[in-house]
Amino acid sequence: MKKQVLIMAVTGAMFAGGAWAMDYDELRDRANRVMGSVQATPEEDIVNPIAELGQALFWDMRLSSNGEVACASCHFQENWGSDSRDRSINARGGRTMQSQTVFHSMETPGLRWLADRESGAAQAMGSITGSMGFDDRSDILPVLKEHGYEELFQAAFPNDPDPVSAENYGAALEFYQTTLRTPAPFDAWLEGDDDAMSELEVKGLDRFMNTGCSGCHSGELIGGTMLQRFGVMENYWEHTGSPEIMSGLMDATGEEDDRFFFRVPLLRNVAKTGPYFHDGSVDNLRRATAVMARVQLGQDLDSEALDELVAFQEALTGEIPVNFRPPEGIPFELPEGVEAD
DSSP, rough: OBBBBOOOOOOOOEEETTEEOOHHHHHHHHHHHHTTOOOOOHHHTTTSSSHHHHHHHOOTTTTSSSSSOOGGGBGGGGGBBBBBSEEEEEEOOOEEOOOOOOOGGGGGGTTTTTTTOSSSHHHHHHHHTTOOOOGGGGGGGHHHHHOOOHHHHHHHHHSSSSSSSSHHHHHHHHHHHHOOOOOOOHHHHHHTGGGGHHHHHHHHHHHHHHHHHGTTTTTTTTSOOOOOEESSSSSSSSHOOOOOOOOTHHHHOOOOOTTEEOOOOTTTTGGSSSTTTTTOBBBOOOHHHHHHHHHHHHHOOOOHHHHHHHHHHTTTOOOOOTTSSOOTTTOOOOOOTOOOO
């Protein structure tokens, strides 16, 4: 993932004297060029044996060192695949940065807030000795066999003489997560349905592009493709109220030039994935939008602008994927203190 420093020249808005006029076709063409739509996952991918194995692995709490943590323990249905807590808790009781959504995450060139996992398979294998709490990746293999996973691995990897492996564990989880796609009203609008978004949401799209938000939040996922300094214009913590100042990528590289660089979040389903930012310091999308405008673009947005931008971001909400749930017979409970809607 290439790190980019944002130098933004803000173009003139399409608002004059309180009136708003926009050629939908022209705006749609711009939005398709800068962003673009996503498509639903084909049914054959959802029922693929590798996806079905990955689905079971994702939700099974027994596959951790303490028997109480699954991948889904930090990625909730109720939060559209993200964590509703300001920090996520692993099997050792450690606190990590706020977990971003897994929906569409396999389509990004780097995972987690520092983009330090290059793929879903790498993330899954890394989680064995991370969130799952094992000392060595091989430690999960007897646990998988104990809980009857050999047959599922054999069905998913029929040509592998030794299918129960950490590598296949990672491949299955990655494949499953590629199926977690959420087409939204915005996509229908991009494809020509003028009624798919309200006038306020369309105004928000126009505002989003003209204000400069799409400089980082671009592509089909509306972000997720670069590392960016959080606080281009002003210190982020002065506006987020963050209890701890985190140095971001610098913690991984030791390079001063990387201080405060984090992965730009994708905005798909953002209205459902709060709290916001790497430390979960802001729990309100309207306030998070205002913070971003101030610290990234140096702009103080008025109420009208915030109404429009929040409305557009709400139009990025799709349906929870049909297979984002524990398969029959797989034990899963939300972590203590987290309540279902």
